[in-house]
Every structure is written in structure tokens, then in C-alpha cells.
Amino acid sequence: MEQKRRPSHAVTNSYGIHTRKLFQMWDQLKVSQEILFRIFHHSDNGSTIRQLVVPFSLRSDILVHIHAGSVGGYLGHSKSLQKLKDHFYWPDYYNNVIMWCSTCSCATRKAATPKAKAPLDPIMVGSP
Structure with missing residues (x-):
């Protein structure tokens, strides 16, 4: 991301599947203050959301917070997905x-x- 150029396929092939998926959406990724974000455009209302790209080590903490944390309230999967999608991405x-x-x-x-x-x-019922 530092060179602001998409890496070659030969370079990206050496990474894991999740990192390769991020490279595939290169044009949607932006770095702001050394933090990686995905820019998501809603097709239904045209709004734009900046989602924090979460590293693997923090994903379970995010899931606990979204689903069962003080703001979660043990939401079902559809509401948990919507809350996560509003702020985070991986x-x-x-x-x-x-x-x-x-x-x-x-x-x-x-x-x-x-x-x-x-x-x-x-x-x-009538008579037969």
C-alpha cells in the first residue's frame, strides 16, 4: 500500500487466501493515519461507509463486542451482520x-x- 500501486500477481500469490482477497479489492482500500479502511458504497441508497479492515487477531474480540457486548444484547446473526458491516470488514x-x-x-x-x-x-357443510 505504501507504493500506492497494485502488487503483481506473483507477489500476492505468496500470501494467504484472506490477504489475497484484500489485494483483489485494491481499489476499495484506503490508508488513513496508518490504518487500513475499505470504502463501501451502498447500491440501494448511494451512501458511502468507511469500514475498518480488522486483523485476524482482533476478529473474535469484535464478534464478542458486536454480538454479546454491552451494546450487543445477544443479537441474532442478521442484526449482528448489519452492525459489523456498518463499521468493520474482513x-x-x-x-x-x-x-x-x-x-x-x-x-x-x-x-x-x-x-x-x-x-x-x-x-x-351442507347435506349430501
């Missing part, structure tokens, strides 16, 4: 959030949502 975050929420102790304590039954209505 490759494959979607699957990480789904896995995190499904293995959280709150998920095992929650009762299964009962399947809604159709309301019963009387049926008028």
Missing part, C-alpha cells in the same frame, strides 16, 4: 458471524421458535 466475515452466533451459549439457551399454525375457521 474477508469472509459473513460466515464468521453466522458461525459465531450459532455457537454462542445464548443460542443453546433459546427455545426453538414454534411454527405458526394456521387459524382454524368453521366450515359450513
Whole structure:
């Protein structure tokens, strides 16, 4: 990122899959005060969000904070995904959030949502 040029394929091939995915979105990445951000453009409303690219070592802390922290409240996976997407980014975050929420102790304590039954209505029957 220091040279502000996309590295060659030969250089990026020596990195892991997640780092290579970041190199693929080179044009969306910006460095500000030595911090890497991804610039995300909403297609539905045209707004732009600056997402912090989270290093691997901090991802579990972010997931705990988003899902179960004082601001989380044990949100489900869809709300946790939205909160994370508003501020943070890393490759494959979607699957990480789904896995995190499904293995959280709150998920095992929650009762299964009962399947809604159709309301019963009387049926008028005539003579045969």
C-alpha cells in the first residue's frame, strides 16, 4: 500500500487466501493515519461507509463486542451482520458471524421458535 500501486500477481500469490482477497479489492482500500479502511458504497441508497479492515487477531474480540457486548444484547446473526458491516470488514466475515452466533451459549439457551399454525375457521357443510 505504501507504493500506492497494485502488487503483481506473483507477489500476492505468496500470501494467504484472506490477504489475497484484500489485494483483489485494491481499489476499495484506503490508508488513513496508518490504518487500513475499505470504502463501501451502498447500491440501494448511494451512501458511502468507511469500514475498518480488522486483523485476524482482533476478529473474535469484535464478534464478542458486536454480538454479546454491552451494546450487543445477544443479537441474532442478521442484526449482528448489519452492525459489523456498518463499521468493520474482513474477508469472509459473513460466515464468521453466522458461525459465531450459532455457537454462542445464548443460542443453546433459546427455545426453538414454534411454527405458526394456521387459524382454524368453521366450515359450513351442507347435506349430501
